[in-house]
Amino acid sequence: MRTWSRKNSLSGVKIRSEMDGREASVLRSLVTSVLGLLEDRSASAPTDDLAELTGLRTGNPTAPTDATVARLLPDFFGSGRDAVDPDSRDANDNGALRSLYEPDIIDAKVAAGSTILRTVPVEGGKIVLTPEQAEQWLYGLNDIRLALGTTIGIDADTPEELDPDDRRAPHLDVYHWLTWMQDSLVQVLLP
Template sequence: MWNRKNSLGGVKLRSEIDAHEAAVLRSLVTSVLGLLDERAKSAPDDELAELTGLRSGNTAPPEDPVVARLLPDFQRSDQGGLDDADATADANGALRGLHEPEIIDAKVAAGSVVLDTVPPDGGKLVLTPEQADAWLSAINDVRLAMGTNLGIDSQTPDEVDPDDPRAPHFDVYHWLTWMQDSLVQALAP
């Protein structure tokens, strides 16, 4: 559980994590960062970007469902505004090409904060509010990735049969949900 402490150095958020929890969290964050890194490296070379210094990303949506969940389209064709599915795809491609590198950078930076602040062997955690925000983003990305892999949606029960092969993963998913909620509560004034 996270606690909020006010000190002369400012607000600090404190918790403790055991060695197993630290290993699981580090592994999950590292996996998500690996997926994002692969996506970033798959961006086509762009001569104009090389000349201007403005990076461009992929214009096609990710084929991997987990990466697609982490980097969703900017606009769905059923949101209105653009009636034609092709026009929506073109707009999403253009927006993706412009913004995906920055989005990936932000997600990688958040994950890196978690990796930099989680003691590898477990122990005390002390975060600034800015680091806590990064943690919230990174944990959210891990939960999105796990939720996609586990097929979690609004109809999924909170508990599954203990014999279900996904049961241990649901436990980790719920632990991350609890950790995220506890951190949000501690951040609230």
């Protein structure tokens, strides 16, 4: 992938890069996986009679049990590493806030991932984004990095390079590539 660049055109600012076919395939696969996790979470929300009458959607009031989904949809209160006592006020507040806001949060994450899928050429090639699409890319790339990092166990103690025999080594390279892509895009979007 080439570094992102910013170009002014008659139709406005455009953010550009280029990606080869393998990179496009990897990125599309990761985005599709994250979208699948989010859509499964959304589908797991219980039905609510009041929501059906009013048209207001409600989310799942319980925290995700899957570590990757929990990283994408963390609690509103309490640390993700410290389990919140299910009978505590924080747990009740988290459940209420999840019911209210999780559908919109999932919608925003799905929209960001969908923007990436719409704008990455399937076989690779030039990528041209509006500043709004570039912001969606940032959100989507962040979600992909969070999901991948959680899945392969990346934390603050993970070294920059792993032993080639470590099963996580190829995935860490992809994680670093996503980090570089996100950083390059941030640099282009800064005023």
